[in-house]
Amino acid sequence: xxxxxxxxxxxxxxxxxxxxxxxxxxxxxxxxxxxxxxxxxxxxxxxxxxxxxxxxxxxxxxxxxxxxxxxxxxxxxxxxxxxxxxxxxxxxxxxxxxxxxxxxxxxxxxxxxxxxxxxxxxxxxxxxxxxxxxxxxxxxxxxxxxxxxxxxxxxxxxxxxxxxxxxxxxxxxxxxxxxxxxxxxxxxxxxxxxxxxxxxxxxxxxxxxxxxxxxxxxxxxxxxxxxxxx
Amino acid sequence: xxxxxxxxxxxxxxxxxxxxxxxxxxxxxxxxxxxxxxxxxxxxxxxxxxxxxxxxxxxxxxxxxxxxxxxxxxxxxxxxxxxxxxxxxxxxxxxxxxxxxxxxxxxxxxxxxxxxxxxxxxxxxxxxxxxxxxxxxxxxxxxxxxxxxxxxxxxxxxxxxxxxxxxxxxxxxxxxxxxxxxxxxxxxxxxxxxxxxxxxxxxxxxxxxxxxxxxxxxxxxxxxxxxxxxxxxxxxxxxxxxxxxxxxxxxxxxxxxxxxxxxxxxxxxxxxxxxxxxxxxxxxxxxxxxxxxxxxxxxxxxxxxxxxxxxxxxxxxxxxxxxxxxxxxxxxxxxxxxxxxxxxxxxxxxxxxxxxxxxxxxxxxxxxxxxxxxxxxxxxxxxxxxxxxxxxxxxxxxxxxx
Ligand SMILES: Nc1ncnc2c1ncn2[C@@H]1O[C@H](COP(=O)(O)OP(=O)(O)O)[C@@H](O)[C@H]1O
Ligand SMILES: [Mg+2]
Numbered sequence: 001x002x003x004x005x006x007x008x009x010x011x012x013x014x015x016x017x018x019x020x021x022x023x024x025x026x027x028x029x030x031x032x033x034x035x036x037x038x039x040x041x042x043x044x045x046x047x048x049x050x051x052x053x054x055x056x057x058x059x060x061x062x063x064x065x066x067x068x069x070x071x072x073x074x075x076x077x078x079x080x081x082x083x084x085x086x087x088x089x090x091x092x093x094x095x096x097x098x099x100x101x102x103x104x105x106x107x108x109x110x111x112x113x114x115x116x117x118x119x120x121x122x123x124x125x126x127x128x129x130x131x132x133x134x135x136x137x138x139x140x141x142x143x144x145x146x147x148x149x150x151x152x153x154x155x156x157x158x159x160x161x162x163x164x165x166x167x168x169x170x171x172x173x174x175x176x177x178x179x180x181x182x183x184x185x186x187x188x189x190x191x192x193x194x195x196x197x198x199x200x201x202x203x204x205x206x207x208x209x210x211x212x213x214x215x216x217x218x219x220x221x222x223x224x225x226x227x228x229x230x
Numbered sequence: 231x232x233x234x235x236x237x238x239x240x241x242x243x244x245x246x247x248x249x250x251x252x253x254x255x256x257x258x259x260x261x262x263x264x265x266x267x268x269x270x271x272x273x274x275x276x277x278x279x280x281x282x283x284x285x286x287x288x289x290x291x292x293x294x295x296x297x298x299x300x301x302x303x304x305x306x307x308x309x310x311x312x313x314x315x316x317x318x319x320x321x322x323x324x325x326x327x328x329x330x331x332x333x334x335x336x337x338x339x340x341x342x343x344x345x346x347x348x349x350x351x352x353x354x355x356x357x358x359x360x361x362x363x364x365x366x367x368x369x370x371x372x373x374x375x376x377x378x379x380x381x382x383x384x385x386x387x388x389x390x391x392x393x394x395x396x397x398x399x400x401x402x403x404x405x406x407x408x409x410x411x412x413x414x415x416x417x418x419x420x421x422x423x424x425x426x427x428x429x430x431x432x433x434x435x436x437x438x439x440x441x442x443x444x445x446x447x448x449x450x451x452x453x454x455x456x457x458x459x460x461x462x463x464x465x466x467x468x469x470x471x472x473x474x475x476x477x478x479x480x481x482x483x484x485x486x487x488x489x490x491x492x493x494x495x496x497x498x499x500x501x502x503x504x505x506x507x508x509x510x511x512x513x514x515x516x517x518x519x520x521x522x523x524x525x526x527x528x529x530x531x532x533x534x535x536x537x538x539x540x541x542x543x544x545x546x547x548x549x550x551x552x553x554x555x556x557x558x559x560x561x562x563x564x565x566x567x568x569x570x571x572x573x574x575x576x577x578x579x580x581x582x583x584x585x586x587x588x589x590x591x592x593x594x595x596x597x598x599x600x601x602x603x604x605x606x607x608x609x610x611x612x613x614x615x616x617x618x619x620x621x622x623x624x625x626x627x628x629x630x631x632x
């Protein structure tokens with residue numbers, strides 16, 4: 001494992017269900033991500049992109065295989081350890097923004113810090129404002145999540161994913177639900193943050209244009225990965 | 231902790247109508263609880279007051295003179311025949327020695343030495359059996375509130391005067407100022423002037439009692455010294471048994487608390503308290519079920535959010551905290567509102583001591599407000615544990631959706 005290695009999975013197998021109804025999704029998948037990567041995860045629908053992201057995000061355990069991040073073996077960690085790890089090191093952006101509807105944009109952004117600290121610290125709010133300004137929503141901080149447009153919500157979700165300065169942000173079709181213009185804005189933003197903060201992004205998409213804006217493209221096919229520019 | 235409270239509070243305020251209804255429901259349950267406490271408590275005060283208010287709480291008499299057995303039964307079977315001593319009347323001869331002592335005890339409201347006996351009230355051809363009580367002049371109203379129940383005349387037994395009840399006065403067609411002949415069971419005959427007529431509402435007193443001075447009673451019953459008994463009124467009538475035991479221990483006399491002759495009243499009160507508790511328990515159960523179902527519904531509606539919170543690094547414990555806190559807030563708020571409404575609604579009722587016969591004897595002091603609030607809060611917290619646990623088990627993957 002090189003010094004800039006961030007994530008490494010080996011022989012990852014994920015099977016849903018058992019016996020006759022078993023779906024073999026990942027069949028011995030290998031993948032390494034480095035710090036500062038900006039990678040697109042490609043593959044036809046149903047190929048297992050979301051499954052892989054969910055496992056990388058420690059929200060689900062693989063059926064078998066090794067999963068390491070930042071030198072820690074995550075396959076043997078328990079729920080509490082994974083929750084803590086996820087909170088500190090991983091950010092998520094989903095296809096559907098998944099903001100908390102009864103909270104303002106700023107409160108949503110600050111959530112991952114506050115839930116760890118037990119309260120909304122002044123520093124967290126400060127960083128939350130900074131990030132909302134960064135994603136162009138300085139004017140909308142105190143709007144409830146339900147009062148924002150789709151593109152705005154997704155930008156709030158990106159700000160939320162970044163609040164704890166995670167090493168890795170996993171984005172599952174973050175633009176899948178947006179019009180072309182909003183989608184391009186979101187990708188631009190991701191590119192900037194990746195350059196400026198050295199945050200690694202792994203973005204699943206089936207949009208060729210969006211994949212092309214990433215430095216690396218990884219294809220999931222037949223339960224394995226193939227690096228397209230290797 | 232603080233952050234969990236913030237989220238819980240936001241969830242409650244996000245749906246004001248639903249939360250308002252829920253809190254109202256809890257408040258109604260708490261009101262029922264408080265109302266039952268005040269009603270049952272008030273009824274007990276009222277019943278005890280009307281039964282025991284005008285009688286002695288502890289009555290001290292001479293110990294029985296039955297011969298005691300000197301042979302130990304351990305030595306073998308003993309056959310004994312005892313004969314009740316009937317040749318002497320049982321008298322308290324030492325009353326004057328210990329009465330001042332008892333009078334100084336904390337919790338004693340009044341003591342009254344009495345010479346009592348039976349006789350006939352005679353007027354013309356009418357004769358009515360009466361129970362004559364001779365008291366110290368200033369102690370006429372110490373046990374039964376004679377002075378407060380006078381309907382005509384004065385509560386005065388000085389000299390050759392007698393105070394009688396209204397029913398007896400009617401039976402004898404006698405009025406204040408007229409003379410009544412009292413014939414004791416010792417065959418002493420005295421003419422006494424009726425100075426006052428009272429109506430207490432207890433037939434035994436109104437129809438049968440005649441109050442005279444101690445001196446008059448001594449003459450009527452040929453008792454130059456000693457007294458027949460001492461009646462004691464306590465500040466707290468629930469202490470009667472303790473006081474009776476203490477008097478027996480310190481004086482060697484026989485002391486009988488009012489509870490001994492009123493077992494039926496006491497068991498009635500117990501039964502009443504039990505049924506009250508049952509209703510209160512049902513009120514609490516209703517609260518618990520209401521809170522549990524409302525919160526369970528809320529956890530189902532918020533499953534996606536709970537999943538997202540978990541994905542963002544919220545621990546299971548945090549999710550539990552958010553929902554248990556909601557339960558606690560609902561219980562506390564509903565409890566306090568219900569208690570406040572209960573207090574406001576019950577305050578206008580007269581206290582049971584002053585309640586009119588046939589009125590509604592509610593005791594606002596016995597609303598058990600603190601108990602109602604804490605039991606409700608506790609119940610609501612317990613009710614929220616099940617929904618909270620089910621919320622904490624939401625699998626983020628299942629709600630995030632691919
Ligand atoms: N919870 C699940 N239970 C059973 N099968 C599942 C589950 N989640 C995903 N799958 C199946 O696994 C395969 C991969 O799904 P997914 O990872 O969502 O692919 P992608 O995101 O690339 O479209 C699909 O065939 C899907 O039906
Ligand atoms: Mg998918």
